Amino acid sequence: MVDIHAPHGSEARPGMGEPGTTREHHDHHELGFIQKYIFSVDHKVIGIQFMITGLIFFALGGLFAMAIRYQLAWPWEKMPVIGSVLFPNTGQAITPEFYTMLFTMHGTIMIFFVIIPLLTGAFGNYLIPLMIGAPDMAFPKLNMFGYWTMIPAIFCVFMAFIQPGGGPAAGWTAYPPLSTVTSAAPGSLSAQTWWLMALTWVGVSSMMGAVNYVTTIVKMRAPGMTMFRMPLTIWALFIAALLQLFALPVLTAASAMQICDRMLGTGFFTPTNLVVNQFNPETAGAAAGGQPLLWQHLFWFYSHPAVYIMVVPAMGLASDILSVHARKPVFGYKPMVYSMASIAGLGFIVWGHHMFASGMNPALGMTFMVATIMIALPSAIKVFNWLGTLWGSRIHLTSPMLFALGFVAMFIIGGLSGIWMAATPVDIYIHDTYIVVAHFHYVVFGGSVFAIFAAIYHWFPKMFGRMMNETLGKLHFVGTFIFTNGVFYMMHQLGMAGLMRRTADPYDYETYAHLQPLNEFITISAFLLFAWQIFFVWNFFHSMFWGKRVGRNPWRAASIEWDTPSPPGHGNFDAPLRVYRGPYEYASPEVEEDFVAQSRDLTGKSE
Amino acid sequence: MMRLLTTIMLLALLVFGLWSWVDYDYWLLGPSPAHYTWWWPEEFSTIGQDIDSLFYLIAVMVAVMFVITMGGLVLFTWKYSAKRQDKAVFSHGSHKLELLWTAVPAGLLLIIAFSQMSTFAEIQFASATQDEEGNDLPVHCEIWASQFDWRFRYPGKDGRFGTNDDFESPYELVLPLQENEEGDAKKLVFLLRSRDVLHSFFVPHLRFKRDAVPGMTQRIWLGIDDKQMEEVLATREEKSFDIICAELCGWGHYKMSGRVRVLPQDQYEAWVDEMTAQQFGNS
Missing domain, CATH: 2.60.40.420 (Cupredoxins -  blue copper proteins)
Known part of the structure; x- marks a missing residue:
């Protein structure tokens, strides 16, 4: 553990420590390039490593989505350019096996390699010490290890693609027996085992991060930084880390069980006398007598909280950004904290809403329904408080603010559509249809990804000491907003028509035959959405080296990460720090300016 | 300029969002097939009508909430621009408002939750496939x-x-x-x-x-x-x-x-x- 008293000094030390003494403590050994930027223990470098890795995987997962959309608009048609390389034997068209692999890996990559690493890995690492006034994480080496365990995860995922039979194809939910019995699908040969190992490694990485975040937030806050003076981003990351701590072990255990079923001949999820594709696992010496539903319970016990791990930090980021760029305190700070906490708490007792049609005991379905519908309440409270924040504010429509407003709009839609799914009788019809696809993309793409974009635009100057280009940022927002809705809004209507997910070619069904034009529209919007991200990619990498240099606090924000130089040096704060108030003192009548920094002493002592 | 554009985009989402549900002979689809009513296939089961009307019940509440929240977002984005306001209102929240927007949605959500139960029991409970x-x-x-x-x-x-x-x-x-x-x-x-x-x-x-x-x-x-x-x-x-x-x-x-x-x-x-x-x- 690093010296938690450095550099801001402790209460006991007279004069709260001289500026400079702690700098020397950190600076007297210069680190080489490899230690500084590759195997770094600095939370900022690790955060940026997570961010770059996440963004690269975002592009890959996006490519998978494009291939899925191509197939849905023009099923079994020649795929231009890459068709001849990937599908030489099927007339350059996607094969059904490949299609199942595509949506499996699209989901896996987006959830486990993009959204969770970007929110908790990148912003969790980067922001927690800076926003609470700590020199680094509580366990810097563990933190470094957390990033480097992503490497075996990435290795396993790539190994999964090159296995005989192609990549894993049992969906990101990996329901057995499809995923456990090797004869069930080509993707359930060795690829599925690599997939499970990748998931386990990702879990190990998240776990190390979560331990670190919780410890750091509880133990290493600067003097004066009480829990209720923490920015909502930190509250959100704290709650998300707790969710991971409690839920992840279950997923790890479940994937270990599935690995055992696949490799050691156990039968946790295999019922007796199962014959899949003329193969009975029992004849090969495997045990049976298990229950496929057990996996669903275990899987969703993690993966439903995981949904909140993916959206709660986004809520925190958006709250902070809205407040800074609207120059107004967050409306209802404590209700915001309590609502996030209750989303997380309720999040543990709603996993069964993924199983309303699964054959689970319907009495359980009832209780899960009530809990699930009630989770809309804290979500509604949050939306009202965001609106309250905007009311009477002074909005600056900067790129981060635009994406934060976009986040609120998308979250309204994604949140409201969830109520239909929570209602059991209605869900019987819409379960596994495109309404569900629309719903979670509004929350995870429209919500989390918009918040991630907002956060990148907002904290980029702190990370790299340079601004991102505002014009390009606004351009990026306009296209992304329009095409996101173009892609996902009409999916609600596809779902109303009963169109189910994971279907390579639905148009042979009489019920769906007329839906192709709508799918073509969605696909074209998706291509445009994907292509539009070039503005972001260019802006990101160009600004990293050639953006306009900025000082410490380009947004005139009140929270303490803006007290550090941009970018902050090793050890973060170059002067002793004390926190006097909450993080959202904008438009305060106490001062001439329109904000009071958290660290500013208004009693005149350090003015 | 950006304020106008953003407001129009959010407003368009509000209007288009509602209209696309109402207008089922949607221009992208052409006329919907004969066995469709509205956006979904016609039903002829004894339980289908209940499911559909529960869907509509939620749809009405969702539409109201959608108009209120999205409408608020459109209005505030337009109205509270830094160019037009000198100083933001200094407020950390309102206990009364929090109570209001906790209690009212809670009541509505409970109504939604309890109105589902009998239909669900009728469909899935073991008693559904038993005689008296x-x-x-x-x-x-x-x-x-x-x-x-x-x-x-x-x-x-x-x-x-x-x-x-x-x-x-x-x-x-x-x-x-x-x-x-x-x-x-x-x-x-x-x-x-x-x-x-x-x-x-x-x-x-x-x-x-x-x-x-x-x-x-x-x-x-x-x-x-x-x-x-x-x-x-x-x-x-x-x-x-x-x-x-x-x-x-x-x-x-x-x-x-x-x-x-x-x-x-x-x-x-x-x-x-x-x-x-x-x-x-x-x-």
């Missing part, structure tokens, strides 16, 4: 799912399973139109099973869906509303309806289809005779 004394209702046929087809196993003329006049209907589920003494549609009970992996028995026109789980036998039921069905049949030439697999079951998931056809009692019996003759010859 709690005895299991007789099974009409067994539904077997496997990669990648549906098979329907009928008890044959003697009405008992496991006898040697049982026959199997691949692909097509044929149901008789039966009424009880009060003239209401009779419940038809089925056993839903899977031979290999998970599947899901989904009939959009009957608003029914249930996973077929290997190792588990589930009792499910369907009820046909005959008047409703005649109306639906009058709009179309095809006399049968899609059965779709709604749970990923492997590479051929997309083509795991079947059809359901409902016949009056006498035609149904003729169909049973025909199937028996087909599968057992003349004996």
